[in-house]
Amino acid sequence: MLKLFCINGVIPILLFLNYASALTSDGLSLLSIKSAVDGGDTVFADWNDGDNTPCNWSGVTCANVSGDSDPRVVGVSLAGKTLRGYIPSELGNLKYLRRLNLHDNSFHGSIPDQIFNATSLHSIFLYGNNLSGNLPASICNPPRLQNIDLSHNSLAGTIQKFLGNCRQLQRLILAENEFSGEIPSGIFPELANLVQLDLSSNSFNGSLPYDIGQLKSLTGTLNLSFNHFAGKLPESLGELPLTVSFDLRRNNFSGEIPQTGSFANQGPTAFLNNPLLCGFPLQKTCRNNSSTVPPGTQSFTPAIGDNEPKKGLKPGLIILISVADAFGVALIGLIIVYLYWRRKDSNGCSCTCKGRFGGNQKFKFCSFPCVNGFPHTDSEAESEKGDAASGGGGNGGGEGGQLVAIDKGFSFELDELLRASAYVLGKSGLGIVYKVVLGNGIPVAVRRLGEGGEQRYKEFVSEVQAIGRVKHPNVVKLRAYYWALDEKLLISDFISNGNLGSALRGQTSTVLSWSTRLNIAKGTARGLAYLHECSPRKFVHGDIKPSNILLDNEHQPHISDFGLNRLITITGNNPSSSGGFMGGALPYLTQPEKVNNYQAPEARMSSNRPTQKWDVYSFGVVLLELLTGKSPEFSSPTTSTSTEIADLVKWVRKGFEEETPLSDMVDPMLLQEVHAKKEVLSMFHLALGCTEVDPDIRPRMKVVSESLDKIRT
Incomplete structure (x- = not known):
């Protein structure tokens, strides 16, 4: 039986010491936060000084470390809790503390030097507070410190x-x-x-x-x-x-x-x-501020007087001017010849022949038969399979219809296209998409667009020709187009193995190994970098997402649908919904994608014009999806009985801040294969750079592509 004695009126000294010693030293150090924060008793209601260990307290992470039988505190995460107070120096007593996350609160005062006595510290995130004072001289005491983020404070010095x-x-x-x-x-x-x-x-x-x-x-x-x-x-x-x-x-x-x-x-x-x-x-x-004439430079300023240089041009200059004149005349001649033959090709040949549905129709190119029509009834769009030749109903091309081959090496006739078997692949606001197998057995993808007005014909042709000049192995190739008042078609390569979205969701037979995912990422980045830097119009795609990344039988990616929204606008169709894909396979008819999930934050403002940095952000989301296997918005369990919709970008950022094990973020399908942790980390960091909120901070696609090419399997 423990007896208590009164000594000068102070009663249970022994009892107090026994009571306090029940909590570990790590717990006692953490209680300093509870005392330093306004309303700490309420905010940290589960931080009880009567507990044996702080490992069950909210925001505290413990782990077993060598040399200690009891778990030790390795992480403190109290971010975004509107805490107001100061940062206590006692946190430096946490010998095994690896990460300290106190960002997005209202901590004030200086950063105590003593914090960096926690020599196991790897990461310290104090951004988004009201901290002041200088950078502590002891900040580099932890020998393995890797991450310092003190942004958005009032630090000085x-x-x-x-x-x-x-x-x-x-x-x-x-x-x-x-x-x-x-x-x-x-x-x-x-x-x-x-x-x-x-x-x-x-x-x-x-x-x-x-x-x-x-x-x-x-x-x-x-x-x-x-x-x-x-x-x-x-x-x-x-x-x-x-x-x-x-x-x-x-x-x-x-x-x-x-x-x-x-x-x-x-x-x-x-x-x-x-x-x-x-x-x-x-x-x-840059202006040349030098007033002297560089050595070896001749002056052609005329002067007056017997002792001055005489008027006139030097013989060498006369020869140079003559050569330039001759070159100019030759160039003008070549331009005239080019314009003549171009006009002759486009206007010099006109024929009148009997149309398929009756009536005379004129075509600019006599090498193509004067036939029209393509299946366009609603009943065919709803079917799984149709015959293009059985189209019926409607007058097809109408006055002035023409089939124009953009790729001269891709030769077929409209009549052949109309007789071929057509398989409906999808229908949406972006048009109906057919797979059409030509007589030579080559499949093509044919997209039907809206009707549009005759007055926008030149605008339509200009856009289509710009798209047709894009030639890259990772971009779907447009082969031909057809224009008539009531029928507009785009004919492109058919990519046979579906799209990345279907593969990620297990809807195809494609096995997405780590090497396959990395190659898809590299190819897509090359294609986008080409569109941004090298294409005739320096295109902005504006809608990068897995369903617009088509895969062939070798799992090589092909970007589809670039420039399509502009064409839809010209033809008067509604581009608001997504579905069929130029050159692609069956879209998500049962699980439609939400375009906004891949859009950059600034792209969600309808008043903003598309920029290349929109594509960079969207590509970053695709990279995160390849790495994690998760959709941009996914269901994340919060408790055993409830779930919440998590944002993929924010979820990954939080995981890195809190040093979540990589195995908890990577797609489980990759865990058995991925042994090169550095490669995965490199792609994660690149994806996070692409998905920065500030578009000016995001890298260019050219830089992203070069960075991916450095990652080896």
Whole structure:
């Protein structure tokens, strides 16, 4: 029986010590948060000081570590709980703490130096608070610290050389603070593992240290925008990996933009709002301020006087002008000949013949028979199989109908097309799609569009010809088109193995191994990069999703439906719904896709015009779907009895912040095959870069494609 004694009026000292010692040392350190937060007793109602262990407390993660019989605290995640208070220094006593997530709260005051006594710390996420003060000098004490995100606070002061001691650091994000001063040299060469650097929206000034080019592991976007950096851009920036995109907007850089290395891969947006910058890719040429004539340059300014150069041109210049004149005359002659033959080809041949449904019809190209018609009754659209030759009903092409082959090597006649067997593949606001097997056994995909008006014929032809000039192995090829007042058809390659969406959902026989998924991602990225950078119109697809990525028998991807919405608008059809696919197979008739699931946030505003960065975001979502096997919105169990609809992009981001095991995020079908963790992580990081909320931060598709090509199976 325990007896209590009164000593100077203080009663149960012994009892208090026994009571307090019931909770582990990790639990006692965590209780400091409860005391530091306003209303802590209510917010942390399940954090009871009478418990033996804190491992069942909300927001606390424990694990067994070597040398300790009891589980130890390895993670504290209290993000987004509107907590108001200060960060207690006692958190530094958590010897095995690996990740600390306190972001998106209202913590104020400085970051205590003592926190970094937790030497097992891998990741610290304090962004989105009201923290102030300087960057702690002890921040690099944890030898394995990899992720620091202190953005969206009120931190100030300068960047000191001690930051170079974080040699394992992979991500340093200090955006949206009040840091100032110059960045000293000697830091960046020490950060050999850094893959992300974001110093945007601060007050840094001075020139960039030349050794910034030694960040050889950098990927994604180097973001130095919205600061006061000045001076010339160091040529060493060009030594960064080619996959790195620059964001140097809103600074005071001056001089000519170097044209070496990575500089050549940047677009003009990377350098905007630097008034003193000039040179490519900006639309501002650099002036030559030298008043002297460079050696070897002749002056052709006429002078007066016996001792001055005489009037007239030098013999060499006369020869040069003569050659230029001759070349100009020859060029004009070639243009005239070209226009003559083009007009002769298009207008010089006209014939009148008997139409299939009676009446005379004129075609510009006599090499094609004067026949019309194609199955277009609603009953055929609802059937699974039809015969194109049995079309009946309707007058087909009408006055002026024409079948135009875009690819001259792909020869067939309209009559052959009409006689062929046609299989309905799908019907939607984007038109009815048929699989048509021609007489030579070659299948093509034929899409019927809306009627449209005759007054938009030239606009339609211009769009179709631009699409037809796109030639890439990962883009569906348009072969021909047919135009008449009441019939418009697009004839393209038929891709035989369905689409990626069906394969991901197990609706086809395609087995999506890791190597297959990686090759699909690479091919799709190449096709999109071609559309963005090299196609005649530098197309924006605007609707990238798995159902628009068609697969052939070799599982090679083919992007379909690019430019289609524009054609639908011209023909007067309703493009709001999705379904049939140019060159594709049966769409999701039972499980229609929600287009918005793949759209970039800014694309959901109807007033915004499509941009290439929309496609980058959508492609990033497709990458996450390939990695996780989950749809952009999926059902995630919250308890044993309820589920919630989770957003795939946010779910993956949260998983990385909380260091969720990779096996919990990767598609279970890949777990037995994927052993190269680095490859999977590389694709995850690339996908997260593509799905950044800010479109300016997203990389270009060319950069994405180059990054994927570096990932090996």
